[in-house]
Amino acid sequence: MFNIDLQSRIPIYEQLRKNIIELVAKGVLKENDQLPSIRSLAKELNINPNTIAKSYQILEHDGIIYSNMGRGSFIAGVKNDIINDYILSDFDNCVCEALKIGLSKEDLIRRIEKNEVNL
Amino acid sequence: MFNIDLQSRIPIYEQLRKNIIELVAKGVLKENDQLPSIRSLAKELNINPNTIAKSYQILEHDGIIYSNMGRGSFIAGVKNDIINDYILSDFDNCVCEALKIGLSKEDLIRRIEKNEVNL
Amino acid sequence: MFNIDLQSRIPIYEQLRKNIIELVAKGVLKENDQLPSIRSLAKELNINPNTIAKSYQILEHDGIIYSNMGRGSFIAGVKNDIINDYILSDFDNCVCEALKIGLSKEDLIRRIEKNEVNL
Amino acid sequence: MFNIDLQSRIPIYEQLRKNIIELVAKGVLKENDQLPSIRSLAKELNINPNTIAKSYQILEHDGIIYSNMGRGSFIAGVKNDIINDYILSDFDNCVCEALKIGLSKEDLIRRIEKNEVNL
DNA sequence: GTGGTCTAGACCACG
DNA sequence: GTGGTCTAGACCACG
Numbered sequence: 170m171f172n173i174d175l176q177s178r179i180p181i182y183e184q185l186r187k188n189i190i191e192l193v194a195k196g197v198l199k200e201n202d203q204l205p206s207i208r209s210l211a212k213e214l215n216i217n218p219n220t221i222a223k224s225y226q227i228l229e230h231d232g233i234i235y236s237n238m239g240r241g242s243f244i245a246g247v248k249n250d251i252i253n254d255y256i257l258s259d260f261d262n263c264v265c266e267a268l269k270i271g272l273s274k275e276d277l278i279r280r281i282e283k284n285e286v287n288l
Numbered sequence: 289m290f291n292i293d294l295q296s297r298i299p300i301y302e303q304l305r306k307n308i309i310e311l312v313a314k315g316v317l318k319e320n321d322q323l324p325s326i327r328s329l330a331k332e333l334n335i336n337p338n339t340i341a342k343s344y345q346i347l348e349h350d351g352i353i354y355s356n357m358g359r360g361s362f363i364a365g366v367k368n369d370i371i372n373d374y375i376l377s378d379f380d381n382c383v384c385e386a387l388k389i390g391l392s393k394e395d396l397i398r399r400i401e402k403n404e405v406n407l
Numbered sequence: 408m409f410n411i412d413l414q415s416r417i418p419i420y421e422q423l424r425k426n427i428i429e430l431v432a433k434g435v436l437k438e439n440d441q442l443p444s445i446r447s448l449a450k451e452l453n454i455n456p457n458t459i460a461k462s463y464q465i466l467e468h469d470g471i472i473y474s475n476m477g478r479g480s481f482i483a484g485v486k487n488d489i490i491n492d493y494i495l496s497d498f499d500n501c502v503c504e505a506l507k508i509g510l511s512k513e514d515l516i517r518r519i520e521k522n523e524v525n526l
Numbered sequence: 527m528f529n530i531d532l533q534s535r536i537p538i539y540e541q542l543r544k545n546i547i548e549l550v551a552k553g554v555l556k557e558n559d560q561l562p563s564i565r566s567l568a569k570e571l572n573i574n575p576n577t578i579a580k581s582y583q584i585l586e587h588d589g590i591i592y593s594n595m596g597r598g599s600f601i602a603g604v605k606n607d608i609i610n611d612y613i614l615s616d617f618d619n620c621v622c623e624a625l626k627i628g629l630s631k632e633d634l635i636r637r638i639e640k641n642e643v644n645l
Numbered sequence: 646g647t648g649g650t651c652t653a654g655a656c657c658a659c660g
Numbered sequence: 661g662t663g664g665t666c667t668a669g670a671c672c673a674c675g
Contacts, residue, residue, distance in 0.1 A: 176473050180658080181659080181660080182659080182660090187385075190389075191388055191389050194389035194390060195388075195389060195390055196390075217659090217660040218660095219659085219660055220659075220660055223659085223660090252389070253389070256382075256385050256389055256391075257386065257399065259385065260382040260383070260385070260386050260399065261399070262382075263375075263379040263381075263382040264379070264399075264400055264403050266310075266375050266379070267375050267376065267379050268403075269310060269314075270310055270371070270375055271313060271314055272372070272375075272376075274400050274401065274403070277400050278400055278401075280376065280383075281383055281396050282393065282397075284380065284383050284384075284387075284393070299664080299666090300666080301666090325646075325647060325648080326647075326648065327646080327647080327648090335666090335667095336667045336668070337648095338666075339665080339666060339667080341648075341649075342665090342666095344648085345648095345649090346468075349465075349468065354533050355647090355648060356532060356533065356647085356675090357537070357647065357648050357673065357674050357675080358646080358648070358675040359532075359647065359674085359675070360646090360647060360648080361647090361648075418649080418650060418651090419650080419651080420650080420651090429623075429626060429627055432627035432628060433626075433627055433628055434628075444661075444662060445663065445664095446663090455651060455652045455653070456652095457652075457653090458650080458651060458652080460663075461650090463663085464663095464664090474662090474663060474664090475659085475662085476658065476659050476660080476662065476663050477658075477659035477660040477663070478659085478660070478661095478662065478663085479661090479662060480662090480663075491629070494620075494623050494624050494627055495624065495629075497620050497623065498620040498621070498623070498624055498634065498637065499637070499641065500620075501613075501616050501617040501619075501620040502617070502637075502638055502641050503641070504544075504616065504617070505613050505614065505617050506641075507548055508547075508609070508613055509551060509552055510610065510614075512638050512639065512641070515617065515638055516638055518614065518617065518618070518621075519631050519634050519635060519638075520631060520635075522618065522622075522625075522631070537673080537674060537675095538674080539674075573675080574674085574675040575675095576674085576675060577674075577675055580674085
């Protein structure tokens, strides 16, 4: 379910955060669905529990999930727009960078059209 | 000429590296142009010379610039493709992320068209 | 395990880099083997941690090792060809130099055959 | 006559030193031949005179050339063995490095035979 | 003056 | 504990 690359330069807690956001965006995780407990997920992914906790804390802070002490963590009722904006703000940044160096919008659009993703 | 944000979470040496790459991409810096000396740039930006040196050394290692001891640092003859690929690989990543969460290529293209950049 | 000559004119970080490449080439260090931590190696060799870090960072940039913040540094999955090419490109240079001054290939081959290395 | 690459990481004075040694080894420069004056060579190569002087000083120190104050610098009577040993000690080093990482003498000999130099 | 190396020491992010 | 960034400051090689 989760897809963590230990060798990536992206921090693990950040990868996990993105993973969960993607799962919500895709509709795999829905409102009030329970997330795995920190301990069980730490075991499953062979990762330090502190790292999992950090991901959950950020997600809770951002209103993506909520936690009940002693009961676990759950998906909050999230407007999909919020989720999309997370990814799209990254996208906008890249577009700006590309435009800054002189590429045109048409260049980028063509590049998107050519893009063959392995989903 | 250079645009460094000391508060940013992006390392200073990384910001400077990107700055220089952009300037080459835009054609502001051309082959064999001399870069400011490490010491002078360090003074101008109020940054430690070691940090500037780190940027220059990475750029040299990547073939973007070359340094001559006792003479200075200069822009290497770089194929523009190399430079563009630096920025476009980021772009491709963002496109993939967006597609992963269910956005369509049309969504992204529309977003690019709407994009109003302050260049 | 590591062999550093503080008196040499070859930079320490460069000696260490070569040391590690040789150990990989010899098969002493294998994929995913953990390298000593920067701090512990710095103590052991009585060298500043920054210098060790520089070696590690170059090796990482060249894809010989990978580093995980908070976890350590490890040998990457390296094709042995890459490693060999590091050493053999030096060798080729020397051969060219020798041929330039009028020595023949036979001279060099004879010299290799006579060579008595203390391994 | 001289072949200096300003962009090389090898110091200019070292390149010039090697150049002259090669010319002696090839027999282009012979005993008592006069070398260009420091100033004229500096102009010709567009190099700092101090740099030329340094090369000459090292060559004189090594007995390859001799200088007469006010008259100029000249090739000394050099046994060719001395010259060859300069280049061959580099060669031996490379051979040792290659053997250290597990290559065999046969590997190296084969590599020499394949070598196609553009002289 | 120019870049390159190194040390000492601080502070941070990650796990 | 682990690596990453940065500063201050020294010293060296090269030109």
